[in-house]
Amino acid sequence: MRLILLGPPGAGKGTQAQRLIERYGIPQLSTGDMLRAAVAAGTDVGKRAQAVMDAGELVSDEIVVGIVDERIEEPDAKKGFVLDGFPRTVPQADALEKMLSEKGLKVDAVIEFQVDEKVLVGRIEKRAAETAAKGLPIRKDDKPEVFLRRLEEFKAATTAVGPYYRERGILHSIDGMAPIDEVTRRIEEILTAAALD
Numbered sequence: 001m002r003l004i005l006l007g008p009p010g011a012g013k014g015t016q017a018q019r020l021i022e023r024y025g026i027p028q029l030s031t032g033d034m035l036r037a038a039v040a041a042g043t044d045v046g047k048r049a050q051a052v053m054d055a056g057e058l059v060s061d062e063i064v065v066g067i068v069d070e071r072i073e074e075p076d077a078k079k080g081f082v083l084d085g086f087p088r089t090v091p092q093a094d095a096l097e098k099m100l101s102e103k104g105l106k107v108d109a110v111i112e113f114q115v116d117e118k119v120l121v122g123r124i125e126k127r128a129a130e131t132a133a134k135g136l137p138i139r140k141d142d143k144p145e146v147f148l149r150r151l152e153e154f155k156a157a158t159t160a161v162g163p164y165y166r167e168r169g170i171l172h173s174i175d176g177m178a179p180i181d182e183v184t185r186r187i188e189e190i191l192t193a194a195a196l197d
């Protein structure tokens, strides 16, 4: 099963991805996590991405497509994956389609999280507070001003990705503002109806 979770930052994609990996035993491929790991490891990609990420802007399609291309070749991704935070632009969606079709594969379903923007900002503040309470460092890009920039980036670049998959008949929209368990239930319903579970 190859799934995409589509939605703005703070929509709950990461939380739902965690549940999907537990239930279906497929890895979560989060480009944000992969980029943060590259920054922490000080790789070339990390060095090129760091300032852009800290500003809440989008890393180039070329860099992101490159890391996804490598990641889906790893053994644990062979039987499927949940993409979280990718594709964020139509060129990324095109590149994904191409890299999968070269392997005889395709995206099975795209789950679009519909959200209320004002509520999102509150959620992100909560995520930052919870992280701080655990004694962990807060993501620089979760600061309110940078978060708003990420939201603007999403609206500018990623809004076109939903229609891209709607045209292909694999877009499913859900209410991302519903309680977490309810969102999980809706996703499972969609996967069952599409005979993917």
Ligand code: AMP
Residues within 6 Å of the ligand: 009, 031, 032, 033, 035, 052, 053, 054, 056, 057, 058, 059, 060, 061, 064, 084, 085, 086, 087, 088, 089, 092, 141, 150
């Ligand atoms: P996320 O954890 O998904 O919110 O991603 C954190 C940051 O990583 C984003 O604000 C971007 O700077 C960068 N990033 C993650 N995924 C992508 C992507 N698919 N395209 C471009 N930049 C990305």
